[in-house]
Amino acid sequence: MISGASAAGFGASLFNAFDGSIVRDLRDGFGQSATDDFDKDGTSNLTEYRLGLVPNGGSSLFLATRAANGLIRWPSAVGLKFDVQRGTSLFAGSWTTISPAGGIDGAAVSTGFTDSAAPAGKAFYKVLLRP
Known part of the structure; x- marks a missing residue:
């Protein structure tokens, strides 16, 4: 999400x-x-x-992927800040911010973050673009 x-x-x-x-x-x-x-x-x-995406083309969207090694990657741009949250369910109130307090700096094309303390079992992630 x-x-x-x-x-x-x-x-x-x-x-x-x-x-x-x-x-x-x-x-x-x-x-x-x-x-x-x-x-x-x-x-x-x-x-x-x-994010430098195309707002009138459905294949250009803000979507993150997670690799087997825990690296979460998403489209980004220089000058933007992001937060990553993790939850063990999709219910409101189950999300915890796991990125640094100052956020994650955006880079050209894409940015990534590794969840170094991923829980055993399932986890859900949200990448938030700061205003």
Whole structure:
């Protein structure tokens, strides 16, 4: 499960910085905003923009993978900060932040984090993009 940032604190100018064709597709006639998800891939338009993804293409989304060695990897960009949370169930209240208090700095293309204390059995992870 991946969560994106809200549009709070981001003006229309940031969202309008999209390429002209994307702005036209997302805003003109479709009533899309930064918090909407034009391509229905589960990632908000603003989150896709911040990550350098394509908000009108369903194959470009904020999705993490976890390797057998515990490395969790996700799309990122320089200047962004992320948190990683782990839970043993998907219920609210079961999530614990396992990344450093200052967050994880984004890198060009992708960023990763290894859960060095993964519990025995199953675990679920969330990568959060900070506002």
